Amino acid sequence: MAALGAERDTARKEGAFEAYPLKAGVKIYKGGMACTDANGYLVPASDTAGLKFAGMSRSTYDNTNGANGAITGEVMRKGMFMYDSGHDLTGHEGELAYVADDHTVDLTGNVAHQILAGAISHVDSATGVTVDFERRA
Numbered sequence: 225m226a227a228l229g230a231e232r233d234t235a236r237k238e239g240a241f242e243a244y245p246l247k248a249g250v251k252i253y254k255g256g257m258a259c260t261d262a263n264g265y266l267v268p269a270s271d272t273a274g275l276k277f278a279g280m281s282r283s284t285y286d287n288t289n290g291a292n293g294a295i296t297g298e299v300m301r302k303g304m305f306m307y308d309s310g311h312d313l314t315g316h317e318g319e320l321a322y323v324a325d326d327h328t329v330d331l332t333g334n335v336a337h338q339i340l341a342g343a344i345s346h347v348d349s350a351t352g353v354t355v356d357f358e359r360r361a
Contacts, residue, residue, distance in 0.1 A: 241282050241300055245293035254284045256326040257307070257341060258299050266297045268326040271335045277323060279357060280305050304345050304356045310334050312350040319344050321355045329355055 244258075247265035252258050257269035258278045266278060266285070279299035287295050310330035313319075321329035323339040332338055343359035 240302070241298040242279065243296045243298050244278060246285055246287040246290070246295050246297050248290060248292045248294070249288055251286045251288050252281045252284065252297055253326070254281055256281050257323060258297065258326070259323065259339060263292070265292055266299070269323045269339070269341075270325050271323055271337050271339065273337050275323075275337070275339055277339050277341055300357075302358050304354050306348055306352055306354050307341075309347075309351055309353045313344060313353050314347050314350065317344050317347060320360075321353065329353065 244260055244266040247261060247267045250267050252266060252268050258266050258281050259269045259275035260278050261267050262274045279301040282298040282300060285295060285297035308328040310324045310328055311334060319331060321341045321344050322332055322335045323341050324330045324335055329341050342355045342357040344353050345356040346354040348354060
């Protein structure tokens with residue numbers, strides 16, 4: 225194929241949402257980070273062994289009185305989102321950010337299970353950072 229000789233209107237799909245069944249007894253808040261457990265059920269993000277990062281919750285999903293999979297929740301896996309930081313991460317732009325809880329990320333040395341959320345795109349304040357979910361290294 226030949227190289228472009230003029231502008232091209234390239235279609236782009238913004239970060240699509242992915243759906244997962246919720247674990248029994250959990251509530252995930254809109255805007256919070258979520259993970260999947262070993263059985264593929266969506267749970268609030270936490271620094272817990274066996275969890276895999278899923279993304280940012282599209283809405284609040286309450287399955288506190290339901291069985292496993294009684295409801296489905298959607299998460300956005302792509303994009304840059306502002307979350308709290310466990311420590312002042314000034315000077316750590318570009319480094320990887322790991323889940324501390326459903327609204328907090330930190331550096332690898334400050335978490336036990338290294339559940340990767342993405343990379344620190346920008347330090348917004350001494351207690352907040354923008355995390356790029358798509359950037360994994």
